[in-house]
Amino acid sequence: MPNCPECTARERKKIQAKYEAETAEENRGRDDLFKLFDEVEIPMKLDSATKHFICKRCGLYATREQVSDIKYRLNQKEKTREDKQDDYLEWWQKSKKDKELI
């Protein structure tokens, strides 16, 4: 059964907030966080009559295609946010270097 994409994303956000609250910044690792993310399991139930999956927690009702579509879109959102952060970091480090030269 697929995991509910909406609930999984929400749980992951909670896990990330908890992880960041409990772990000092220098001890944080992306892999540790991903390991915690993998433990999130919110399986949906299949309604065999309509071939739709139902999430008992949030009530999401979708076909397998829709489930993967939502999952994909949520992943894209995460990714763009991280990419932006990387760009910012790069810009910041570059501007720091430039300042040192002056």
Ligand SMILES: [Zn+2]
């Ligand atoms: Zn759900």
